[in-house]
Structures are given as C-alpha cells and as structure tokens.
Amino acid sequence: MRRTAAVVFFGLAISALFITSAIFIVNAPLERVQGLIQKMMYYKVPLAWLLMLATLVCAGASLKNLFAPSIRADALAKASVEIGVLTGACVLITGCLWAKKAWGTWWVWDARLTTSLLLWVILLSYLLARAYGGPASEKLSAALGLFAGANVPLVYVSSTWWRTLHPTNQVVPSLNTPMRLALYSSLIPLLIICAILTAIAVAMIEASKRLDNLSLDIEDAEDVE
Amino acid sequence: MKLFKTSIKVLLFFVMLSAIAHAGVDDGYVPAHGDLDKENVSAPLFTAIGYGVIWSAFVIFLLLLYRRMKLLSDKLKAAEERLRKLETR
Numbered sequence: 001m002r003r004t005a006a007v008v009f010f011g012l013a014i015s016a017l018f019i020t021s022a023i024f025i026v027n028a029p030l031e032r033v034q035g036l037i038q039k040m041m042y043y044k045v046p047l048a049w050l051l052m053l054a055t056l057v058c059a060g061a062s063l064k065n066l067f068a069p070s071i072r073a074d075a076l077a078k079a080s081v082e083i084g085v086l087t088g089a090c091v092l093i094t095g096c097l098w099a100k101k102a103w104g105t106w107w108v109w110d111a112r113l114t115t116s117l118l119l120w121v122i123l124l125s126y127l128l129a130r131a132y133g134g135p136a137s138e139k140l141s142a143a144l145g146l147f148a149g150a151n152v153p154l155v156y157v158s159s160t161w162w163r164t165l166h167p168t169n170q171v172v173p174s175l176n177t178p179m180r181l182a183l184y185s186s187l188i189p190l191l192i193i194c195a196i197l198t199a200i201a202v203a204m205i206e207a208s209k210r211l212d213n214l215s216l217d218i219e220d221a222e223d224v225e
Numbered sequence: 226m227k228l229f230k231t232s233i234k235v236l237l238f239f240v241m242l243s244a245i246a247h248a249g250v251d252d253g254y255v256p257a258h259g260d261l262d263k264e265n266v267s268a269p270l271f272t273a274i275g276y277g278v279i280w281s282a283f284v285i286f287l288l289l290l291y292r293r294m295k296l297l298s299d300k301l302k303a304a305e306e307r308l309r310k311l312e313t314r
Contacts, residue, residue, distance in 0.1 A: 043279050098275070
C-alpha cells in the first residue's frame, strides 16, 4: 500500500515537474537585465533550498544518533546527505553556468558561492567517511553532519552579511506573480521527489543493516555446525 | 563502466532534449555596454545544459538507487536462503 502510494506520488511529481512547471516557466516573463538565463532560477533556487533542508535533516538525525543511537536516525542522516550531495551538485553546476552568462566568469570566491561549496564538500566528506571510515565511521560522520548543519545558516545569511556578487535573499519575495508561480511549481514537485528518494534510500540502508545481521547469524550457524 | 556509459547517455539525452526545447528561444539579453556578439554567450544553450544536467542528475541517482536495490535484494534473498538451509540441517 505504502509502496503503491509512493509510486503514484513519484509519478505525479515527475509529471508536475515536466508539464506544469514547464508551462509556468515558459510563461514566466524574461527578466529585464539577464534575459533567458535567469529562468535557471526556477530549478536552481528550489534545489538550493532542498540542499539546506536535506542538510538540516541530516544534522537533526546525526544529533539524535550521537546521543540516542538508532538505525532509523542513522539511515535518515545518510539518506539525506545523499540527497544533499545530489542537489548540491546541481546547484553548483547550474550556478557556474549562470555566473558565466551573468557575471562573465564561471566562478568567483564570493561568500555565498564559497559557503555553498564548503557545505557540499562537507556532505561529500560525510559519505567518504561512511564508506572508508571503518567501524567508528557512524560517530565520525554524525559529527560531520553537525558541522554541515552549522554551515547552513551561514550559507543563508552570507549574501546579507558580506558584500557579494550573488543576489541577496530579498530577490524571491520581490518576484512578480508569474515568476513566483514558476518557482513554486518547481519547488513542490522537487520537494516530493526528494522526499520519496530519501525514503527509498532510508529503506535501502535499513535493508543493508539487515543483511549485515543476517551475515552474522549465518557465521554463528556455521560455527555451531 | 556500464553505469558510467549509461550516465553519459542519460546526460546527453536530457541535454539534447533540453536544447531542442530551447532552440530558437529569444535570449532577451541586451548588454548595457560593449559588443553584443562578444558579450552574448549563448543563453539558450547554457539554460538548456543547466536543465539537462539537473534532470539527468536525478535520473542517474534513481538508476544508482535501483541498481543498489536490486543487488541488495538478491543478496538478502541468498542470505535468507542460506540461513534457512543451515537452520534446517
């Protein structure tokens, strides 16, 4: 039942992303100064928000895992990091493309860009620690998850606190209605897609733990023989 | 290697699809100063690549999840079978 619901929601979200949001994006007016490239915002900004959300979920689950360890919290932390790495990669790549067109350069060491890159690198290091960290990797990666979570407010306020080339957080509230519709019509399906992908990743991490336990049971049974 | 090739194919497919969708779109960009041809990096192409990269990243992630899911389910089945045999002995 839950699996069918997930498949239906996933299909609806994909359809919404490809049809509804595409219609709204096409109908949204061109921005006066930047022209067409500004339409990258309708995917990039929701993905940047999802990157921050995934990191905060990871930080919360890591905190729980440090003080009250549980398989579910650990799986949720790892799954949300995987989503964070995915959305972060999309944000950084599209950001470079946008920057080349808008600023004439692929990259600048601007506060918003640098803190976002740092956040993505921390999330990547979380996955590397999980993959190669050995037996203590769960605690080590939970600490990395907390560091990543602490970086999120810094990413958010970076364009306000420091003088940056990157637009400030006031851009989204100042959008006109067709632009705002295009933004939210992308955000909602992307949020649903990421939530379902996280749920699948959590289920798989839990299944992998079950496999580890089964392997131990097999070893015990073989020893008894 | 197979996954890498599939990923490249998926990326190319979505970038092409996005490029077709953006073909002939008016850039709408008017540089404030300077030479239009020099400044006017192709916005439709860049936007197409951007959207293509995002779609393909999600599809590749989904493919990776599916591959991992299939491997895990095979291993789980084999382990459960092995344990059952050992217990019945």
